[in-house]
Amino acid sequence: MNSAFKPYYAVIFTSIQTETTAGYAEMAQQMEDVAKEQKGFIGIDSARNEIGITVSYWESLDAIQQWKQHTDHLVAQQKGIKNWYAYYNVKICKVEREYSFKERF
Amino acid sequence: MNSAFKPYYAVIFTSIQTETTAGYAEMAQQMEDVAKEQKGFIGIDSARNEIGITVSYWESLDAIQQWKQHTDHLVAQQKGIKNWYAYYNVKICKVEREYSFKERF
Numbered sequence: 001m002n003s004a005f006k007p008y009y010a011v012i013f014t015s016i017q018t019e020t021t022a023g024y025a026e027m028a029q030q031m032e033d034v035a036k037e038q039k040g041f042i043g044i045d046s047a048r049n050e051i052g053i054t055v056s057y058w059e060s061l062d063a064i065q066q067w068k069q070h071t072d073h074l075v076a077q078q079k080g081i082k083n084w085y086a087y088y089n090v091k092i093c094k095v096e097r098e099y100s101f102k103e104r105f
Numbered sequence: 106m107n108s109a110f111k112p113y114y115a116v117i118f119t120s121i122q123t124e125t126t127a128g129y130a131e132m133a134q135q136m137e138d139v140a141k142e143q144k145g146f147i148g149i150d151s152a153r154n155e156i157g158i159t160v161s162y163w164e165s166l167d168a169i170q171q172w173k174q175h176t177d178h179l180v181a182q183q184k185g186i187k188n189w190y191a192y193y194n195v196k197i198c199k200v201e202r203e204y205s206f207k208e209r210f
Contacts, residue, residue, distance in 0.1 A: 010115075010117060010196065010198055012115060012117070012160055012200075014150050014160075018208065045119050045156055045158055046154075046156075046158075047152035047153050047154045047155075047156055047157060047158045048152050048154065049151075049152045049153065050152075051150055051151075051152055052152060053150055053151075053152045053158045053160065055117055055119075055158060055160075081206055085206060085208070086207075086208045087205070087206065087207050087208065088205065088206050089203065089204070089205045089206075090203065090204050090205070091115065091200045091202070091203045092200070092201050092202040092203070093115055093198035093199060093200045093201060094198060094199045094201055095117075095196050095197070095198045096197050096198060096199055097196070097197040098194065098195065098196045098197070099194070099195050100192070100193065100194045100195070101186055101190060101192065101193050101194075102191075102192050103123065103190070103191045103192065
């Protein structure tokens, strides 16, 4: 932990897919590519088994709001609701503390 | 979104495993079972591909601190560092807003 730690924000997106998967992987990759170009984007982690979890990291709430309203993203959100998701949940979080472990080689 | 929304906390645990997987699944399941019995526990979501993401939700920072120091959990943390994880990162977050979508049947 670092006394100079600067808080940032995480968007935790959890989802359960429908049986319709056509076009999903391409759209997910495209959204990740576009997100990475946004102002205030820090990083993204994704994994999926029964449930999908994508956590994206942002410098500010304003950056998250801008990304939520990005034209390409709005289209993806509509398609997601119409085709791909049986359920999803979005949590906007402030990252307050952080620590890591890395194996020594 | 709800004006009565009560903030709670999320622990985002991301990890990359070593090639040693013996005993890992059993320990992960055991930790989830023990976590669910803790005071202040709300829920947990997990998925793993190249990276593993586990997000657990808690009522307070104190509940997270108690869980971090739980005897069984301390043993698992030691084994994790020694055997199973090449890398992990823990982020303590305050969930400030949340919304969901559920398909209509």
